[in-house]
Amino acid sequence: MQQRIITALILAPLTIAGIFFLPLKFFMLFGAAIYLLSSKEWAGFVSKTPSGLTLFIFGLLLGGTLLLIPAEQIWSAGKVNGYIIYALFAAALWWCLSLLMVISYPKSAKLWHKNKLIKSVFGLLTLVPLFWAMVVLRSVNIEHDFYFGAELLMYVCFLVWAADIGAYFCGKKFGKRKLAAKVSPGKTIEGFLGGIMSAMLVAMLGSAFFVIPTDQMAIFLVGSLVTIMVSTLGDLSESLFKREAGVKDSSNLLPGHGGILDRIDSLTAAVPIFTLIYLFWLS
Numbered sequence: 001m002q003q004r005i006i007t008a009l010i011l012a013p014l015t016i017a018g019i020f021f022l023p024l025k026f027f028m029l030f031g032a033a034i035y036l037l038s039s040k041e042w043a044g045f046v047s048k049t050p051s052g053l054t055l056f057i058f059g060l061l062l063g064g065t066l067l068l069i070p071a072e073q074i075w076s077a078g079k080v081n082g083y084i085i086y087a088l089f090a091a092a093l094w095w096c097l098s099l100l101m102v103i104s105y106p107k108s109a110k111l112w113h114k115n116k117l118i119k120s121v122f123g124l125l126t127l128v129p130l131f132w133a134m135v136v137l138r139s140v141n142i143e144h145d146f147y148f149g150a151e152l153l154m155y156v157c158f159l160v161w162a163a164d165i166g167a168y169f170c171g172k173k174f175g176k177r178k179l180a181a182k183v184s185p186g187k188t189i190e191g192f193l194g195g196i197m198s199a200m201l202v203a204m205l206g207s208a209f210f211v212i213p214t215d216q217m218a219i220f221l222v223g224s225l226v227t228i229m230v231s232t233l234g235d236l237s238e239s240l241f242k243r244e245a246g247v248k249d250s251s252n253l254l255p256g257h258g259g260i261l262d263r264i265d266s267l268t269a270a271v272p273i274f275t276l277i278y279l280f281w282l283s
Contacts, residue, residue, distance in 0.1 A: 004256030011254070011263075019138065020150045025071050027138055035062055035131045037260045041250040042123040045241040046116050054120060061124055062131065069132075074139055080279060084132045088279075091129030091272040094122075095230060098237045098269075105183050109244055119241075126237075130268045133275040140283070155206050156274045159224060160231045160266045162202040163195035167232075170194020179232075184239040192232060199228040216282060223277035227270050234269030238262070 018030045039058035043050035069081050101108040112118040137156070140149040171191025179187040203224035212220045238261055242250065249258030257263055 007254055007256050011257075016154070019153055020147060024135075024139055024142060028066075028071060028135055031131050031134050032062060032066075034260060034264070035127055037253065038127055038264065039123065041253075041259045041261045042120075042127065042241075044247065044250065045123070045245045046119045048245065054116075054123075057120065058124065058127070061128060065128065065132070071139075074135060080136055084136060085279075087129045087132050088272050088276045090125060091133070091269075092276060094125035094129075095233060095237075095269050095273065099233055102180055102183055102233065102236045102240055105180075105240055109240075113244055122241075126268050129272040130264070133272040136275050137271065137278070140278075151210075152278065153271070155202075155210075156227065156271055157267070158202050158206070159199045159228055159274075160270050163199040163228050163231055164266065165195075166198025167191040167195030170198075180236050183236050183243065187232075187236070195232070196225070196228055200225065203228075219277075219281045223274065223281065226277065227274040230273045231266035231270035234266045237269070238265035 018027065022030055036055070036059060040050075040055050042058070043054035046054050065083070065087075069083055074081055074084065112122075134153060137153045138149040140152055142149055167187070168191065171186075171188045171194065174190040174194070175188030177189040178185060179189050179192050200221070203221055206224065207217060207220055210220075238250070242248070250261035251259030253259050254263065261268075
């Protein structure tokens with residue numbers, strides 16, 4: 001626990017500083033570094049003896065999208081680049097499929113367990129939309145208010161962190177009924193509900209911080225609730241892939257925390273979905 005706390009005390013300030021103070025192009029490099037480290041860990045889900053080919057393919061795909069969508073073309077006339085919208089919709093479809101995979105596990109795993117290509121595609125659908133969703137949120141209104149997009153991105157992080165903390169303590173105190181016993185035996189329905197309640201307190205504070213108009217309040221709160229719920233799916237999805245790979249953590253990169261994917265698993269689902277909700281109903 002001590003090692004876990006020390007690592008968190010180092011990483012949290014660095015992450016927050018990167019979100020708030022890096023110029024957009026440097027923030028994109030920051031996001032690309034997270035993407036590549038996560039891709040290396042995903043390669044361990046694809047094969048027990050991962051080669052550099054998976055990482056190369058993941059890097060090539062990200063590089064291709066960066067060439068297709070340079071920083072100057074993320075927004076045009078107040079609208080997000082169409083290719084990014086396609087990526088976010090692909091993410092939404094992927095998380096719907098992921099939900100079915102979690103619900104039907106382990107039967108669902110028989111369809112893809114031995115197929116490296118399918119597992120790689122799952123990784124791309126998880127990580128590429130996350131990268132672009134982070135960039136889009138960070139760049140919202142950046143020319144007029146440099147910090148607004150950072151505040152939006154941090155809001156999603158706070159939702160996820162509040163849900164994780166609430167789920168941990170409520171699950172430990174009241175947890176009895178398993179949420180997804182075959183995927184993650186430690187998670188309980190009581191913990192899940194406790195996480196939702198604690199995160200919705202953050203949502204209420206967020207509505208006041210962002211001064212959400214009355215006519216958009218319901219959308220903001222419902223959107224936040226959907227984001228919270230889907231963040232749990234991100235966590236369960238990574239647990240599923242770790243279980244199939246026979247590993248406890250995605251790596252040992254972060255002392256006391258496992259790997260990058262272990263830290264961002266909830267965000268892989270939460271950030272793209274919140275970005276879609278924001279773009280279509282809140283912006």
